[in-house]
Amino acid sequence: MSQNNRIQHQGLKRKVCSAEEAAQFIHAGDLIGTSGFTGSGYPKAVPQALANRIKEAHALGKEFKVKLITGASTGPELDGALAEVNGVSYRSAFNTDPIMRKRINSGDTDYLDMHLGQVAPLYRTGVLGEMDVAIIEVVRICEDGRLVASSALANNQLWLNSAKKIILEVNQWQSAGLEGMHDAWEVSTSFPHQIIPLSSPCDRIGQPYMTVDLNKVVAVVETNAPDRNAPFSPSDENAKLIAGHLMEFFRYEVKRGKVPPQLFPLQSGVGNVANAVMEALGEGDFDNLTAFTEVIQDGMLNMLETGKMKVASATSFSLSPEKAEYFNDNTDFFRDKIILRPSEISNHVGVIRRLGCISMNGAIEADIFGNVNSTHIMGSRMMNGIGGSGDYARNAYVSIFMTPSLAKGGKISSIVPMVSHVDHIYQDVQVIVTEQGLADLRGLSPRQRAKLVIENCTHPTFRPLLREYYQMALKNNMAHTPILLKEALSWHERYIDTGTMIP
Incomplete structure (x- = not known):
């Protein structure tokens, strides 16, 4: 049983496992959706474990690639690790990792570049396929099963709603103080769309938590790893x-x-x-x-x-x-x-x-x-x-x-x-x-x-x-x-x- 006090739902405590065990739920050809946007809030342990599985499969002459959709760019533990083993057949919607960039430009990985505001609407049309697995980083799992997102909200709720299987990474490095900063509001999928009731950047229109069908959660992995934080030089x-x-x-x-x-x-x-x-x-x-x-x-x-x-x-x-x-x-x-x-x-x-x-x-x-x-x-x-x-x-x-x-x-x-x-x-x-x-x-x-x-x-x-x-x-x-x-x-x-x- 987990000793992590950030996992407070009793049922999900029983699903705590290693990243290697969680990666076993992912299969060749799966469409994976992950949390993460511009190097923040992306899963860090399970993708590396998956990369090791893919490397082992390739060494045995077996084909093993997955399709990957994120909110935006991630980090070396996700894009970099999977690209290193040539494990991604399809990538969208944004990437800054240099190894993945080489895979894209060499033709190893098909890449769909698109406006980030259109990722969720396009996914809902079905043209990107059905999501097999969502890997979402969170700060905390509440007693009632609600989730506190980490440092990026991105498309997390859509992936949670859509995926057949869900893996949660609970990252101790992310500040517990993020709780309360999120404003999760789901866009209406019917036409004409509901008007988004935002008239100022100050407005809060949603909820501070994400929701999940607990029956779809197959694994919970504990991590303690920083986001991909890059130094800037505004003194240039x-x-x-x-x-x-x-x-x-x-x-x-x-x-x-x-x-x-x-x-x-x-x-x-x-x-x-x-x-x-x-x-x-x-x-x-x-x-x-x-x-x-x-x-x-x-x-x-x-x-x-x-x-x-x-x-x-x-x-x-x-x-x-x-x-x-x-x-x-x-x-x-x-x-x-x-x-x-x-x-x-x-x-x-x-x-x-x-x-x-x-x-x-x-x-x-x-x-x-x-x-x-x-x-x-x-x-x-x-x-x-x-x-x-x-x-x-x-x-x-x-x-x-x-x-x-x-x-x-x-x-x-x-x-x-x-x-x-x-x-x-x-x-x-x-x-x-x-x-x-x-x-x-x-x-x-x-x-x-x-x-x-x-x-x-x-x-x-x-x-x-x-x-x-x-x-x-x-x-x-x-x-x-x-x-x-x-x-x-x-x-x-x-x-x-x-x-x-x-x-």
Whole structure:
């Protein structure tokens, strides 16, 4: 019997077993749904035990792969472990693990990249198949069988409702203080959909617990392992410059009366630039900020602590190791300032539009007309996935994309004649920011956009080349969107051939 006081349901105490025993409930070809979103709240023990089973099967010449669907990216104990043994035949909907990335790009693993707000609705259509096993990390199992989710709510409740078999990982590392932060609200599956009654990031509309059919729980595994917490460097000089340009833009929007002094609810992608923006906001002259976003990062946690931000609504965390430890030690302070929702709510396009979110996301590259590539390297190699950026970009009050103007030590320009892959069409991209400057593209035609992006956002190394390209396009292609088809992707071809975009 378990000695873990976080497992308080007597029947489920009797189902406590090792990760190796739990992994026996998973079979080749199974569709597995797991908890987890952006490196938080994912199961850590059972996937590694499953990877060992798969490795042993492969050593005997037996085929053993599973299909895997998560809320977003996970960590090395899940994506990394299963990819290492080539154990995943199909993966959706987001990945940042480098080993899994190699499997995807080599063709070992089929990958469905999709908007994270569409994962749950698409699953319900049945096209992704029936879920055989759900592996869900929790903080506590209550006496009545209700579950306290860990650091990500994501699609957990849908997986619990849908899976034929359920394995629970009870993680002692996750703070017990997470209890009370979650707001589990299930979207109506009938048409027309019930209106989600959210009019502010502060609203709570659901329950703090997840529910489960206890008869479907086949195993409970005790763990004590941290989330995948990656360090960020908001001190990066380019990130600081990008943040500075955005602060000027926000002040201008407030001054002309188009944005309130407390701004609209903020959505921010993950990474150094995003954290630098949060750091700048924390030091700036905006007060009573709110966030309606997917992920809470270090900078946002800092603002909640200082009072600059009064509430942050998200579906998970993505903290540095130091900040994760600090959060775990201070959950009582943050409990009334953080609301964790299902990703179907955090990324719901109707709510995003209703709240008037200001959306800030990263880009791999943007072209002179404002089309953005956020997923593919040189047009074909998957980096991570589109994530939730598209959910927000098309529906935000202001849609902002941020990127340093150079990559690979100056060999690549992030502003190009034509992106090698389009994730966000220019109609969904309103503002582009690099360390060089900001281009407000709202209300502008393609030609007007091109001039502004070239002059404001391009690095001086590549600006003359883009000017030359655009003038040639105007001369030889007097059209609504001047493009030279033979030259538009020549920069990418040059990089592939020579290792640099510079002629």
